[in-house]
Structure formats: C-alpha cells, structure tokens
Amino acid sequence: MKTDYLIIGNSVAGINCIEGIRGIDRKGGLIVISEEDCPDYSRPLISYYLGGRIEEKSLSLKGNDFYNENNADVLYETVALGIDVEKRKVFTNKGEIEFNKLLIATGGKPVMPEIEGYSEDIKGIFTFTSLSDARKLKNYIEERKCREGVILGGGLIGLKCAEGLIDKGLKVYIIEMADRLLSMTLDRDASEIIEKGLKERSDCKVLKGDTIKRIDYKNGVIFRISLMSGREIETELLVIAVGVRPNIALVKETPVKYNRGILVDKHMRTNIPDIYAAGDVAEGKDMLMDRNTVIAIWPVAARQGKIAGINMAGGSAIYNGLFPMNAVDIAGYPVISFGITNPVDVDKYEIMVKKDEEEYKKIVIRDNRIVGCIFLGKIDRSGIFQGLIRHKVDISRFKDSLLDDDFGLLVLPAEYRKHMVRGEGVEV
Amino acid sequence: MKPKRILIREEYCIGCRLCEVFCITQHSPSKDIIRTYREKDTKPVSGIYFEEKGALSFAIQCRHCDEAPCVENCLTGAMHRDKETGNVLHNKDRCVGCWMCVMSCPLGVIKIDYKEKKVVSKCDLCIDREFPACVEHCPNEAIILVDGKGERIEKEKELKK
Numbered sequence: 037m038k039t040d041y042l043i044i045g046n047s048v049a050g051i052n053c054i055e056g057i058r059g060i061d062r063k064g065g066l067i068v069i070s071e072e073d074c075p076d077y078s079r080p081l082i083s084y085y086l087g088g089r090i091e092e093k094s095l096s097l098k099g100n101d102f103y104n105e106n107n108a109d110v111l112y113e114t115v116a117l118g119i120d121v122e123k124r125k126v127f128t129n130k131g132e133i134e135f136n137k138l139l140i141a142t143g144g145k146p147v148m149p150e151i152e153g154y155s156e157d158i159k160g161i162f163t164f165t166s167l168s169d170a171r172k173l174k175n176y177i178e179e180r181k182c183r184e185g186v187i188l189g190g191g192l193i194g195l196k197c198a199e200g201l202i203d204k205g206l207k208v209y210i211i212e213m214a215d216r217l218l219s220m221t222l223d224r225d226a227s228e229i230i231e232k233g234l235k236e237r238s239d240c241k242v243l244k245g246d247t248i249k250r251i252d253y254k255n256g257v258i259f260r261i262s263l264m265s266g267r268e269i270e271t272e273l274l275v276i277a278v279g280v281r282p283n284i285a286l287v288k289e290t291p292v293k294y295n296r297g298i299l300v301d302k303h304m305r306t307n308i309p310d311i312y313a314a315g316d317v318a319e320g321k322d323m324l325m326d327r328n329t330v331i332a333i334w335p336v337a338a339r340q341g342k343i344a345g346i347n348m349a350g351g352s353a354i355y356n357g358l359f360p361m362n363a364v365d366i367a368g369y370p371v372i373s374f375g376i377t378n379p380v381d382v383d384k385y386e387i388m389v390k391k392d393e394e395e396y397k398k399i400v401i402r403d404n405r406i407v408g409c410i411f412l413g414k415i416d417r418s419g420i421f422q423g424l425i426r427h428k429v430d431i432s433r434f435k436d437s438l439l440d441d442d443f444g445l446l447v448l449p450a451e452y453r454k455h456m457v458r459g460e461g462v463e464v
Numbered sequence: 465m466k467p468k469r470i471l472i473r474e475e476y477c478i479g480c481r482l483c484e485v486f487c488i489t490q491h492s493p494s495k496d497i498i499r500t501y502r503e504k505d506t507k508p509v510s511g512i513y514f515e516e517k518g519a520l521s522f523a524i525q526c527r528h529c530d531e532a533p534c535v536e537n538c539l540t541g542a543m544h545r546d547k548e549t550g551n552v553l554h555n556k557d558r559c560v561g562c563w564m565c566v567m568s569c570p571l572g573v574i575k576i577d578y579k580e581k582k583v584v585s586k587c588d589l590c591i592d593r594e595f596p597a598c599v600e601h602c603p604n605e606a607i608i609l610v611d612g613k614g615e616r617i618e619k620e621k622e623l624k625k
Contacts, residue, residue, distance in 0.1 A: 078540060080539050089560070419567055419569035420570060422570055445513075
C-alpha cells in the first residue's frame with residue numbers, strides 16, 4: 037500500500053492533522069492507522085460513558101461523516117510495528133504502507149507501577165485511558181455487581197474515573213502518593229476543598245501519602261490490596277491511574293530522536309525529514325519553561341496536530357509553544373489551572389491568593405508576568421488569564437485588580453485590549 | 465467562509481447597555497421586549513459582557529475567531545463552526561460542562577450555568593436573524609458589523625439583499 041500522508045493514531049492530534057492537511061491539500065491520499073476498533077472518539081469523555089451520563093454513540097467528536105468528508109481512509113485494529121525511515125515505510129500487523137509524509141501520534145501509555153503480587157492475568161485490575169478500557173471496566177462492574185472500587189492515583193485520570201464510578205453508585209477509595217489531589221496542577225488549599233466536596237457529596241475516601249504495596253487474588257480475581265501504611269482494603273476492583281508516558285516504542289529502533297517523547301521542532305518535524313510527531317507522544321516547546329517538554333493535554337495535541345498537518349501538506353505554520361492547562365469539574369467544583377501553580381523556587385515568584393470555603397483563586401507571578409493560576413469554584417472569564425500568560429503581558433499596572441470578581445478586559449492595557457477586541461480574531 | 469464580525473469602538477460607547485437588553489430579548493422565547501422582561505423564568509442570559517469603569521465602557525462578545533481555540537479544545541463537538549456562515553456556535557445538547565472552552569477563550573466571553581453544568585450563553589451573531597440585535601440597537605454605533613474582509617455592513621444594505 038502507498039499513500040501521500042500516513043497518520044499513526046486516530047485521536048485528537050491525528051484528527052487535527054487531517055484537518056490541517058485538508059485545509060491545504062484536498063486530494064492527496066491519506067491513511068490513518070488505529071489500534072482501536074472504532075472511529076474517532078473523545079477520550080476525556082470515557083468517564084461520562086462509564087458513569088452512564090452519555091451513550092457510546094455520543095462519544096464521537098467529529099461525527100460519522102468526518103473521514104468521508106475529508107477523504108481519509110482509516111485502517112482499524114492496525115498496529116504499527118516499525119518504521120523504515122530510508123524507504124519511508126511503516127510495517128504493521130496487516131502489511132507495509134509506504135508514505136511521503138508521516139505523522140506519529142501514538143499518544144501515551146499508562147504507567148504500571150511495580151506492585152508485589154501483580155500480574156497481567158489477575159482479573160479486576162484496569163487502566164483507564166481508552167474506550168476499550170472503559171467498556172471492559174463497565175462490563176466488569178455490571179457483571180460482578182461491584183459495590184466498591186479502589187483507584188490508585190489522584191491525578192486527572194484517577195479523579196475522572198472516580199467520578200464515573202461514583203455515578204455508577206460505587207464506594208470509591210482514591211489512593212494518592214502525594215499530599216494532595218491533582219498534584220501536578222493544584223496546591224494543597226485547592227485540593228482540600230475538593231477532598232471536602234468528595235467526602236460530603238459522595239461515598240469517596242481519599243487516602244493521601246500512601247500507595248499500594250501488595251495485591252492478593254483468589255480464583256484469578258483480585259480480592260484485597262495492602263497499602264504501604266499497613267491498611268488493607270477488600271475490593272474486587274482496582275484501577276491503576278498513576279500517569280501516562282509517551283508511547284515511543286515505535287521509534288526506539290529507528291534514527292528518530294527522542295528524549296522522554298519524540299523531539300520535534302517548531303514545525304512539529306522530527307530530526308528525520310518528512311516524519312512529524314504531535315500530541316502526547318511528542319516533546320515540543322514549553323513556553324514557560326523555554327525548553328522542550330511533554331505536555332500531555334488536549335489543547336497541545338490539537339494545536340500540534342493541526343500545525344503538523346499544515347506543514348506536511350506544504351503549508352507553513354509554527355508552534356509557538358504552550359504550557360500546561362487543565363479544566364475539570366470534580367466533586368461539583370469547576371476547576372481551571374494554568375502553568376506553574378506550585379513554584380519550587382519561591383523567592384522568584386509572587387503569589388496572590390483569594391480563598392473562602394467554596395472558592396479559591398491563586399495567581400503566580402514572575403517578573404511582572406503571570407505564569408500560573410488556579411481557579412476553583414468560580415471560573416468565569418478565567419480564559420483571560422490564559423491569554424495574559426501566553427502573550428506575556430506586563431501586569432504591573434493592573435495587578436491590584438487581578439483578584440477582583442469583576443476582573444475583565446477593561447483594566448488591561450489599551451493596546452492589548454484593542455488587539456484582542458478589534459475583531460481581527462485571536463491568534464492561537 | 466469567514467464570518468461577519470462585530471467591531472467594537474469603545475470610544476463611542478455611552479454605556480446605555482441597550483446591546484444587552486436587545487440581546488436578551490432576541491434570544492428569549494417571545495422575542496418581545498416587554499414579555500421578556502416580565503416573565504423572569506424565561507429570560508435568557510445575554511451573550512455580551514458589558515464592562516464599565518468611569519468614562520470607559522464597552523460591550524464585548526464572541527469574536528468568532530478564525531482559529532477558534534474554543535472549537536479546537538471542545539471535548540464533545542458542542543462548540544462548533546457553522547458550515548454555512550462560519551459563525552462559532554454552541555450546541556447545548558452536546559455540552560457536558562467540561563469547561564475547556566472557558567479555559568481556552570482569551571476574551572473570557574463564554575458564560576457558565578453553574579447549576580446546569582453547561583455553557584449557558586455565547587454570541588451566535590443572531591444566526592436566525594438578518595442583522596445582530598445588539599448592533600441594530602446600538603444608538604451610537606459603538607458596535608458595528610463588518611464582513612469577512614472588514615468592510616462595514618449597514619443594516620439597510622443587509623436587508624435589501
């Protein structure tokens with residue numbers, strides 16, 4: 037098989053790459069290969085599917101006609117096994133595909149920590165990053181009529197999974213090594229509000245500063261976990277959600293350079309001509325750190341995929357770098373965070389905080405520029421802060437207003453405000 | 465297709481807030497100003513943020529950006545671009561309240577319903593009307609309508625088409 041454009045991975049980076057390519061080249065052959073058995077779906081929605089808030093058919097992001105409209109062929113249940121960068125070939129379980137331009141968008145892979153007694157054969161242990169994971173988990177809960185479940189990891193995936201399980205009526209234990217939930221994005225104060233909410237609004241226990249030491253099973257099914265602290269919990273259900281790492285297996289035996297993820301330049305090109313990478317597998321520019329990092333979030337995958345597609349099709353687009361940003365609704369609280377929220381080197385930063393029982397706002401400032409924020413409870417207009425971070429706006433003239441409830445564009449410097457509102461659109 | 469845009473000329477804004485009044489009216493079930501403001505239950509939220517401090521005031525609503533980050537980052541496809549007009553629209557039925565659009569919009573013009581856990585309002589450029597209600601009723605031309613090239617569209621011209 038031969039194609040102009042080959043995309044490995046059918047999630048948000050891959051989908052945006054298709055759009056990027058088709059914005060320029062309507063005709064060139066385009067093949068997407070996917071390990072999964074289903075058309076594009078929105079990965080973050082699997083918790084809503086698990087909890088029964090939405091049906092499987094509503095998980096589609098672009099709708100049924102997307103591939104047809106974009107003249108793209110998807111090969112399902114097709115696994116990329118290797119790349120011959122000289123001959124421009126990808127080897128799959130179903131044969132070879134020759135390409136002119138390649139995008140690697142293989143995403144991330146759940147990290148499996150070492151736990152005594154763990155083996156892949158034990159039933160009742162799940163990860164939670166794909167629709168197939170969610171289907172298996174849902175079936176298992178329904179078949180065995182599970183009444184409680186344990187989640188290892190209080191990060192975004194763990195908390196989303198917890199919400200799904202709570203919606204299904206389970207009692208949930210979240211075990212988190214750090215001293216807080218969402219440790220990558222929140223601080224202790226914010227986490228405390230969420231923990232209180234989880235406790236009051238659902239049957240959910242958060243065990244912090246602890247982790248699983250041993251797993252015991254009976255008849256091939258997990259029945260008990262033992263924690264580092266000595267505590268034991270009887271459960272038939274364990275979800276491992278300690279994080280994901282870039283899925284770089286495909287390039288390990290190739291000259292494609294990688295660090296934690298596949299290294300890409302501002303055009304999303306790897307070190308090999310005509311091979312691009314985007315999304316959770318790529319290590320691209322982090323605007324705030326001013327170096328390459330893996331930022332495994334939707335907005336980065338979407339932007340990088342789109343930019344890769346434009347460049348693959350002969351256009352010219354540049355990735356200026358992004359920074360971590362997350363939006364989530366947990367325990368009834370909307371939460372949005374940006375950038376550096378827990379600076380280590382505190383002397384270099386100024387921190388502004390507003391807090392009450394139901395609301396928390398934190399702004400982290402470095403050299404008169406905002407570099408991080410947390411909004412919890414009230415998130416109105418928080419996107420303005422994202423713009424201020426991205427455009428490195430000097431905030432010294434309106435710093436006193438940053439925590440105001442009615443903070444808006446009005447206090448911003450006139451040039452910046454006019455650039456934003458003149459109707460020229462927003463550069464992303 | 466490039467959408468029409470509402471251009472803001474803050475130096476002309478006199479702070480009358482009629483834009484908001486007519487935005488609310490236009491998006492109410494009756495589209496009648498008196499009924500809209502007397503039947504409180506059905507009064508919608510305006511798609512406009514009105515900002516005012518001292519002599520400075522302006523009304524800001526969705527810019528319908530060319531590369532709209534709210535559309536790019538929407539997890540469900542609820543926030544989408546209308547194929548015909550290019551307007552950025554929100555489909556409430558598909559919204560799950562993930563707040564990605566709120567996070568992404570650097571103008572902060574997407575309003576939230578905290579109870580329903582959904583986006584409640586954003587400017588749709590009065591998609592089912594020939595001319596946006598806010599622009600039509602702005603007495604001082606502090607907001608005007610322009611086409612994709614930035615040329616002004618006046619109401620009379622628009623209606624004659």
